[in-house]
Amino acid sequence: MKLQIVHINSERGSEPYFEMFNRTMERVKRPDTELLHRWAKLRRATDVVYAYPYLLNGVAVLHELTEAAETEDIDGAMMACTGDPGLVEARSLLDVPVVGPWEATLHTAATYGYKFGVITVQEKGWQEYCHSLVVKYGLEGRCAGLVGIDISSYDAFSRGFTEPDFVVEEVAKQAQRLVDMGASAIAVGSAGLSTIIADAGLNRVPGVDVPIFDALTVGVKTLEMRVDLTQKAGLPVMGRSGLYTRFEPEEAKRVRYQCGF
Missing domain, CATH: 3.40.50.1860 (Rossmann fold)
Known part of the structure; x- marks a missing residue:
């Protein structure tokens, strides 16, 4: 196809x-x-x-x-x-x-855990937009929380594509934070972040069987x-x-x- x-x-x-x-x-x-x-x-x-x-x-x-x-x-x-x-x-x-991809990822995450969490970029405007789509797609009650990485988009999407380790570590840290908030699945609300973690093989929260979904896959x-x-x-x-x-x-x-x- x-x-x-x-x-x-x-x-x-x-x-x-x-x-x-x-x-x-x-x-x-x-x-x-x-x-x-x-x-x-x-x-x-x-x-x-x-x-x-x-x-x-x-x-x-x-x-x-x-x-x-x-x-x-x-x-x-x-x-x-x-x-x-x-x-x-x-x-x-x-x-x-x-x-x-975001609609698909949110609904997929909701089939892996009763509550899912969202990781996205640092900028508040995009964080709110991601959350607005959680609401639009009818999944607000299933969302344990939304957090942003503590790295600017400029750094994440410039150096992060050639030296990805610091971005991968930050996403893993924020994923654990969401697990502590009650999430049993993690959806990554950024194509750039999704690409970085997928290439690095970060598909679950370290040490626990909680999936991390990259939206493009x-x-x-x-x-x-x-x-x-x-x-x-x-x-x-x-x-x-x-x-x-x-x-x-x-x-x-x-x-x-x-x-x-």
Whole structure:
């Protein structure tokens, strides 16, 4: 199967990140799964900890997904961002399964423990956004707590991709903190942090059987399952009777033109 992944960081300058990402995906994806890559317009992933660039980047992600669905023979699509930018809109436009890695990870974590905890970046704005999605996805009552790492995003996502040990140690420390708060599963609410810990093999809290989920792995594996459920079990791509009612391609082109895209 061919899965389209849209990244929120630029292709150039992010080589260490993609090396880590590709190593993880080669390890976890099915042998017959091919990942296709596109990149949104922003040049700094750290921009999206702010609401305005996050909104604009969500539109860019959505347009990349839409163009891929129109021009490539893809079986499914995912945005490589734990803010799930453009998820609802993409599901209304694309006629293939679309997975938001954060939605998938939160629901997966909830099947591993009655209470899960969330680790994300240091910036308060993104912490609150991650929590707002916990609420949006109906899992607030299952969340034992949300904590940020004690490292700036600048340090974590620059030096952390070439010297990852200090980031891995910090995530492990915060995971133990969440276990002490009552969490039996940990969800990492950052694509960058997810990539670093997955490449390092940090998949459980040291010394205790509490899983730590990197969102991109869960997203891709969930997308593989969703494609199988459509292609092999005959289930529809989405439930089209409500929020994800199909917005037909010709109407989408009209709206894009009217809005100057």
